[in-house]
Amino acid sequence: QGTHSPGSAASSSQRRMTPYVDCYAQRSYPMPDEPYCTELSEEQRALKEKEKGSWAQLSQAEKVALYRLQFHETFAEMNHRSNEWKTVMGCVFFFIGFTALVIWWQRVYVFPKKVVTLTEERKAQQLQRLLDMKSNPIQGLSAHWDYEKKEWKK
Amino acid sequence: SHQKKTPTFHDKYGNAVLAGGSIFCISAWTYTATQIGIEWNLSPVGRVTPKEWRDQ
Numbered sequence: 001q002g003t004h005s006p007g008s009a010a011s012s013s014q015r016r017m018t019p020y021v022d023c024y025a026q027r028s029y030p031m032p033d034e035p036y037c038t039e040l041s042e043e044q045r046a047l048k049e050k051e052k053g054s055w056a057q058l059s060q061a062e063k064v065a066l067y068r069l070q071f072h073e074t075f076a077e078m079n080h081r082s083n084e085w086k087t088v089m090g091c092v093f094f095f096i097g098f099t100a101l102v103i104w105w106q107r108v109y110v111f112p113k114k115v116v117t118l119t120e121e122r123k124a125q126q127l128q129r130l131l132d133m134k135s136n137p138i139q140g141l142s143a144h145w146d147y148e149k150k151e152w153k154k
Numbered sequence: 155s156h157q158k159k160t161p162t163f164h165d166k167y168g169n170a171v172l173a174g175g176s177i178f179c180i181s182a183w184t185y186t187a188t189q190i191g192i193e194w195n196l197s198p199v200g201r202v203t204p205k206e207w208r209d210q
Contacts, residue, residue: 086168090175097179100186107190118193121205128204144199152200 025071027078037069044069 025032040048044065050058051066058066067074116122134142146153186192 083162083164083168086172087164090168090171090173093172093175093179097175097182100179100182104186104190107186107192123198124202124205125207127198127202128207131204141199 025073025078027075030075032071035070036072040069 024036037044047062047065048069050062055063117126130141131145131147137143144153145151187194
């Protein structure tokens with residue numbers, strides 16, 4: 001891993017694991033109160049001392065190391081597109097599909113037997129009764145029935 | 155120079171997880187909705203022939 005990878009400069013230091021603390025820079029919160037690494041090794045403390053002098057004395061690698069002590073991620077890393085949504089949505093769809101299997105199981109083992117009023121014959125008879133009552137005659141059921149020819153209007 | 159980012163789990167398997175989850179979801183719901191005996195109570199208009207209900 002190169003010096004630009006997170007963790008290389010900071011690996012020896014203990015760090016807080018939760019992202020909900022002040023040491024994690026975000027795009028909306030770019031300058032957190034606390035540095036990312038708080039417990040520094042001997043070498044890192046020497047570097048921090050050197051930081052107090054002229055920054056022209058610092059090498060490129062030392063500047064990067066100091067940045068890594070202060071910040072969790074660079075802006076390039078923060079802005080990097082993530083593919084995490086694919087895994088998340090894949091799992092969401094899996095569980096939605098699993099719900100269908102649960103409903104299948106319920107259809108087989110939980111649903112009661114169909115009541116007699118839901119048989120095809122009874123439903124056809126109920127339909128005739130609704131037509132006899134001229135149910136919903138403006139825009140609804142009876143509006144679609146031709147009472148002269150006794151068939152559905154085309 | 156910038157170090158190339160090592161691919162994460164999501165980079166490697168995200169597409170496969172997304173595709174697998176979607177296919178499973180669609181096929182499971184298609185089967186459940188059409189094949190296990192659920193009736194959807196569609197409108198009888200133009201579909202059902204009414205039948206005399208009074209006692210003959």
